[in-house]
Amino acid sequence: MSSATWRNFFTYNKYAQITARAVRQSLKESERVVAEKRGTTALKYQQWENGVGGPQVLLNPEEVKKVGKSAAV
Amino acid sequence: MLARRSLARIATQPSPLGVAPKNARNMATLREIELRLKSVKNIEKITKSMKMIASTKLAKAQRAMQSGKQYGLANSEIFQHAPSETPAKRKLFIVVSSDKGLCGGIHSSVSKATRRAIADTEKPVESDSPIMVIGDKSKMQLSRVLGKNLAMSFNQIGRDIPTFADAAGVADLIVKSDVKYDGISIVYNKFISAVSYESDIVDVAGENALKESAGFRAYEMEDDVTKDLAEFSLANAIYAALVEAHACEQSARRNAMDNASKNAKDMIDRLTMQYNRGRQAAITNELVDIITGASAL
Numbered sequence: 340m341s342s343a344t345w346r347n348f349f350t351y352n353k354y355a356q357i358t359a360r361a362v363r364q365s366l367k368e369s370e371r372v373v374a375e376k377r378g379t380t381a382l383k384y385q386q387w388e389n390g391v392g393g394p395q396v397l398l399n400p401e402e403v404k405k406v407g408k409s410a411a412v
Numbered sequence: 413m414l415a416r417r418s419l420a421r422i423a424t425q426p427s428p429l430g431v432a433p434k435n436a437r438n439m440a441t442l443r444e445i446e447l448r449l450k451s452v453k454n455i456e457k458i459t460k461s462m463k464m465i466a467s468t469k470l471a472k473a474q475r476a477m478q479s480g481k482q483y484g485l486a487n488s489e490i491f492q493h494a495p496s497e498t499p500a501k502r503k504l505f506i507v508v509s510s511d512k513g514l515c516g517g518i519h520s521s522v523s524k525a526t527r528r529a530i531a532d533t534e535k536p537v538e539s540d541s542p543i544m545v546i547g548d549k550s551k552m553q554l555s556r557v558l559g560k561n562l563a564m565s566f567n568q569i570g571r572d573i574p575t576f577a578d579a580a581g582v583a584d585l586i587v588k589s590d591v592k593y594d595g596i597s598i599v600y601n602k603f604i605s606a607v608s609y610e611s612d613i614v615d616v617a618g619e620n621a622l623k624e625s626a627g628f629r630a631y632e633m634e635d636d637v638t639k640d641l642a643e644f645s646l647a648n649a650i651y652a653a654l655v656e657a658h659a660c661e662q663s664a665r666r667n668a669m670d671n672a673s674k675n676a677k678d679m680i681d682r683l684t685m686q687y688n689r690g691r692q693a694a695i696t697n698e699l700v701d702i703i704t705g706a707s708a709l
Contacts, residue, residue: 350587351640352580352647359577380577381568384585390559395567398581 442694445687452683456676462514463669466662470606473659476573477603483576484614484652487645494627496617500595503537504563504586505529506650507554508600508657509547510570515665518601518609518657519549525611526599527557542591546582546654563591574658579651587643594618596646600653601660607667609660616649618642 345354356378363374382398507526509519530537542563545551551565564585569578595618602612619642622628623635633641 346636346639350584351643352584352587355644356577356580356584377575378577380575380581381571382566382578382581383568384564384566384582386564386589387555387559387562390555390562392555392562392565398585 442687442690445683445690449680449683449687452676452679456673456680459669459672459676463666463673466666466669470659470662470666473573473655473662474603474606477655477659480652480655483648484656487616487648487652488614490641490645491615491617494617494622494625496595496621496625498621498624499535500593500615500618500621501538502592502594503541504591504593504596505541505543505561506582506586506596506598506653507543507545507547507550508598508650508653509545509550510657510661511548511567512570512661513549514668515661516668518661518664519547519553521609521611522599522601522657523550523553523557525613526554529597529599529613530558530561542593544586544591564589569654570658570661574651574654576647576651579654580647582650583643583647586646595621596649598649598653600657603656603659603663606663609664614649614653616646 359378363371363378366374380399383395384398385395386393505526507522509522513519526543530539530541540561543554543558543561544563545554545565546567546569548565548567551562551567555562566582566585569582596616598614598616600612600614601609603609617625619639622642623638628638
């Protein structure tokens with residue numbers, strides 16, 4: 340516990356979210372679907388300098404895109 | 413004397429040339445009234461459906477708020493037992509609103525509370541206290557007035573019930589950003605009842621304030637764990653504020669749409685009366701024309 344090095348890389352909130360995601364993905368299918376809804380976030384943020392806003396950035400950019408069906412199977 | 417009376421009589425009688433054909437003017441205004449009537453009826457349908465949607469969302473939002481408030485209460489218990497010795501001078505204001513409009517005075521209530529808190533003379537805060545806004549509407553309002561203080565803004569929250577993931581993401585970004593502050597004040601709308609809300613400010617202590625408070629020092633906590641606690645309690649407080657503000661927004665939208673539907677209905681009644689009267693007047697005029705024409709034959 341005292342030799343944990345994760346604190347060098349991210350905050351406690353990020354740590355909690357990662358562990359929560361792991362727990363959610365390990366649930367039974369029916370419970371997992373319900374729990375995934377509780378863990379979704381589409382948050383966007385932008386930095387401001389001197390009254391001017393910067394570009395809006397997605398917090399969690401889409402990681403996995405669903406593989407679409409190609410015409411030539 | 414006789415001349416004066418006859419002059420007065422001539423003045424009161426309408427001039428024989430000046431009156432435009434009543435039929436023509438009434439037909440034009442009848443068309444206009446009909447168009448207005450149609451558009452107001454459409455608007456009434458829209459506002460009525462928005463009210464229905466808002467009331468179903470309100471039920472769900474209130475349930476989420478009841479459970480979400482427990483996070484905030486547990487949070488504030490820590491700070492009650494570990495009050496900070498020195499009052500925070502440099503406060504970070506987190507303003508909680510949302511992206512969508514048509515919900516009454518929700519966004520302006522929160523923006524006004526922030527402006528009042530910054531201009532407060534009783535508990536003065538630095539005039540360049542950083543502000544972070546959640547929600548586009550308040551962001552627009554505050555960027556016009558306190559644009560220099562804005563540090564970061566967030567959006568895409570409030571479409572559905574806010575999740576703890578949203579709150580944790582916001583807290584994460586705040587902690588990672590290099591904004592300096594002694595304490596944090598969250599400005600949000602408190603849910604009083606289904607028809608009323610009011611703006612409120614909740615204080616969250618920063619990591620240093622926790623470390624220095626006497627109640628906290630009674631326990632020997634590692635610095636790492638104290639930092640974790642400060643970050644987690646920030647996420648908790650943000651979550652509680654987000655959920656309550658969401659419930660307030662739904663109730664305000666329901667009330668606003670309810671009022672709009674009532675006003676639209678009144679307008680429809682008034683316009684219908686006007687339309688019918690105009691229609692009947694046009695018919696009567698046509699009858700008079702026909703009859704006088706017939707009697708002239």
